[in-house]
Amino acid sequence: MDLELICLLAMLGVFLVSNMVIKLPVSLSMMFGAIAGALVGGQGIPLRHLFEGTFTYVDTMLIISTAMLFMTVVQKSGALEALNAAIVTRFYKIPALMLVLLMFVIMFPGMITGSSTAAVLSAGALVAPVLLMIGIPREKAGAIIAIGAIMGMAAPPINIPAMLIGGGVDMPYIGFDGPLFLLTIPCAVFTVLFLGLKYCKNLDIEKLKSQLNTEIGKEYGFKLYLPIIVLIVLLVVSKALPSFPQLGTCLIFLISSFVGLFTGRKFNFLKESADAMETTIPVLAKLMGVGMFIQVLTLVGARGWIVVSCLGLGMVFVYIATFTIMPAFGAVSSYGAASVIGVPFLLVMIQNTSCNDIVVAAVLAFTCCLGDLMPPTALAGNYAAQIVELKYKPVLKNCIIPFLFCIAVAVVCILNTNALSFLTV
C-alpha cells in the first residue's frame, strides 16, 4: 500500500473517530487528523505547517467576523424588521415573483464578493425571517438560503473557483459570464420555487402584518436602511469604479456597522457584538482546522496521490468524479477542489475531447461551488442552518433535490459545450 494512502487513511480515521466517537468539534478533529497524517508521513509534529495552515483563510475569517458585526447592528437597530415588513407588504400578491426576487437578493452579495458565506451572513440573514414569516418551514428556508448563497458565489461577475481553475491553465477570466448565468439562474429559480412556492399560496396579508413590526419603520423612517444602503453602495462602487478608494470588504462591513449605530434603536454594541462573535468562533475554528488538514495532506503527498489516482482511471471516471468527488471535496474546501481537482480535470478534458474550454471551466467551477453544501465544513449550509435556528442535518436533507437539479444542469452543459460556445463571446 502506498505511504500516501496510509497517511490519507490515518488522517480520515483520526478525524472521524475524534468527531463522531469522541465527539470533539470538527475543528479539533481536523487538527488531530492533520497531526496523525504528519506523524505517519514521517514529518513529526510540524508546528510550522500547522500554524501556516490556520492562516490560509485569515482574510475570509476577518470578512466573516466583520459581517457578523454588521448583521448584529442591522438586527438590533430594527432595520431587519422594517425591511421584512416592506418586502412582504409589497410583493405578497405575486408569490412566485416575490420568491424569485428574494432569491436574487440572497444571491447578490455572493455575486459581488464570490463568497457564499458573505451571502448567507448578509442578505441570507435579512431574507430568512421573511421566508419564515410567509410560512416556509425552517428547514426549507435554510435550504433556500444555502443554495441561493451558493448560486450567488457561482454567478458572475466574481466566481473564485473559475479564476482558480483558469489561473491553473493560463486561461484569462474572460467569457465566463454567459455560461455561469446559464448554470446559476435556472438552478436558483428552481430551488426557491420548488422549496417555497407551495407555502406561499393564499397568503393572509392581515395576519402577516400582525406578525410584522411595521411601527419601527414609521418611527425611524428611511434612515433605518442607511447601513444596508451604505453596504451595497460601497460594495458595488468599489467593484464598478476602479478609481474609487479600495476599502476592502472588512472595512466596508465595519463602516456600514458604524453607520447603523446611529440610525435606529439604541443597543449595547459591545455586549451584542461579543455575543455575535461567540456564535462565529466555531466556524472560524473550522476554517483553521481545514487549513491545517489540507496543508498536511499536501505535505505528505496525499493530495497529489488522490488526483493522480483519479486521473489514471480514464475519461469516464473523470466525468463521474467531476460530479461526485469534486463537490464532495468541498467538505474540505471548495477552493481546494478547484485548485487540486479542477485544474487537472480541465486539462484532461481539453486534451481528450473537442470541447469549449471556457464552458467546461465554468461547469467545473460551478460544481466546485456546490461543495460549500458538503458537511462537515459546509460553510453556506452551516450558517444558513444557524440563521434559521436549526442543526444542519434537516437543512441538508432539503438541499438534496436542488443539488441534484444543479448537477443535472451541469451535466447537460458539459455534454453540450460546443453548442453553448456562443455564450462565451
Place this chain on the structure above:
Amino acid sequence: MKKYIWHVIILLVAAVFAVFASIDFLAMHHDEPIADNPNLTEIRWLSDYSEGLAGTDLDTPIYVFDSGVPGGTFLVLGGTHPNESAGPVAAIALIENIEVTEGRVMIIPWTNRSGFSHTSPLDGMQDFFSIELDDGSTRTFRVGNRLSNPVDQWPDRTYYEGSSGRKLVGTESAEIRNINRMYFGNEKGVLTERACYGIYNLIKTENVDITMDMHEGSPEFLYLDCTMVNKHSDNSLAMSIASYMCLSMEFDDLTMRAEYSGVNSYGLSHRSLGDNTESMMTLMETYNPSMGPLHGKMDDDLIINGNEPNYYQAHLDGYVYFDVPEDGYPLVNRVARHILTIAYLAEGFSEYVPERCISFDTNLGTYEDMVEMGLGGILKSIN
C-alpha cells in the same frame, strides 16, 4: 473561576506552541551566506535605485562584477519567485564563481527578498533544503514563496491597476505582491512595486544591455525549457540573439526554445521592462516538480533530486504535456541549464553587438561538467 483557569491554561499552551512556531518562521528572515569571490567589485543595494525600499525586507543586495574593460552590462535576476529554487541557487553559484573579462555583470540573488521569508499556505512547502558540499560542509537554502510576505505588504487590494496597465482583480489581487506582475514599477507605489521600480531604474541608470530573469514552473506550465524574449522594435536582433543561445544549447543536446513575450503579458519583466527600457529582456523557465499541485511527499529529496513519480505517471497517462523524466530532474541540472543559458546569451549578444561586448567565464565548465560536479562541487564552502 474554574472556567477561567482552563482559559488561561489553554492560552498558555497556545503561546508556547506559538513561540516554537515563530522561531521556525523567523529563521527564514536570515539571508543565506554567500562565499567570497575575489572578482567581486562591489555590493550595491536596490534602495540605491528606489529610495522607498531602504530599511524594508524588499531591499536586496546587487553583486557587481566590473571587469574594468569597456563593454556592455548583463543583469541577472534570481529569486524573483523564491520557491523556484534553481534561480536563486544559480545566481549564488554565479556570484561565487564568475570572472568577468569585458563589460559588467550585475547579479541579484534574492530579487523578491521578502518572498524568501515565508512559504505558501496549503502548498506544504519546505522552508529550507540542505546541500552537502564536497568538503563535507553543508549549505542551506530557503524555499520561500512567489509573493512578498504579507507581513511586509498587506492587505491585498480588491482592485489594483499597475503601471503596466495590468488590472489585478479577484484571485489575481494577491499578485500585487508578485514582483513579476508589477513591472515597470512605481517609486511611490506599494512595496513590491517600489522593488520593481528599483529594477527598472537600475536598468535605466546603469544602461543594462541584456537582462535574464530566472524562473521555474510546475509541470503543467506550457513554457518550460523556454526563454521569453521581448518584442522590441528591433525585435529581429533580440530574437537572433535568443536563437543563437537556443542553437548553442541544442549543440549541447539541451532542448530550448525562444518565444516572444505574450501580447497580454503586462507587468511581467520580459514584457513591461522590455517595453519601457532599452534592455533586451529575457525570462527563462525550467521544470520544477516540487511546485505543482500533484507533488508527492515534500522533502529534500523532491527539491534536490526532482524525482516526482506522480508527475511521471500523469505524463504517462497523457495529462501533462512536458516530457517528465522518469528518473527525476535534479536541481543541479536546472541550475546548470540556467547558467548555461546566461553564458550563451552573453556570447550571442557580444557576437551581434561587439561594441558592447560582455565576456565572462563562469569557471563552472560545460553543462556536463556542472552536472558531474553536482551542487556540492559548484557551490563553495562558507568559511
